[in-house]
Amino acid sequence: MRVDRDRPAAGPLVRGFGAGGFKVDAPDGTMGVYPALLLTATRADGWSPPALAALDEAALAPILAGPLEFILIGTGAELRRAPRTLVAALEARGIGVETMDSRAAARAWGILRAEDRQIAAALYPLEA
Numbered sequence: 001m002r003v004d005r006d007r008p009a010a011g012p013l014v015r016g017f018g019a020g021g022f023k024v025d026a027p028d029g030t031m032g033v034y035p036a037l038l039l040t041a042t043r044a045d046g047w048s049p050p051a052l053a054a055l056d057e058a059a060l061a062p063i064l065a066g067p068l069e070f071i072l073i074g075t076g077a078e079l080r081r082a083p084r085t086l087v088a089a090l091e092a093r094g095i096g097v098e099t100m101d102s103r104a105a106a107r108a109w110g111i112l113r114a115e116d117r118q119i120a121a122a123l124y125p126l127e128a
Helices: 057-063 084-092 102-114
Strands: 013-018 021-025 031-034 037-039 044-046 070-074 096-100 119-123
Touching (some): 021 037, 031 044, 057 084, 070 102, 084 096, 102 119
Parallel strands (some): 070 096
Antiparallel strands (some): 021 031, 037 044
16 A cells, blocks of 8 residues: 655655554655664664563653654554553553554554654564
8 A cells, every 4th residue: 555645754664554554754865664663753773572561661762852742652453452550551651552554553643743742652563
């Protein structure tokens, strides 16, 4: 699937996704494809995520720096719940958690960044 927007957001944008992963435009004009992905307003990095049940702050450390309103967690092909301990730890830091399937999270990323929202994202692979 290809994802387009009328008003591009600053920073990396997910331009499409499929079985191979997430296609991302970087601010420097390069394109990358990542099976799993960590996103901030300025970076897109490949990620080797733990099993969702083991997801913790340490696994998200690269995207926790700076002011954040919330983190999008894309749980793969299907919506699953993030660990309650992770949600509680992030909320204690003033960071909200929005969990959805990875396709929805990739689409939401561009919309929210176009609004200049201070967010980060962790997207699990679409295929196991």
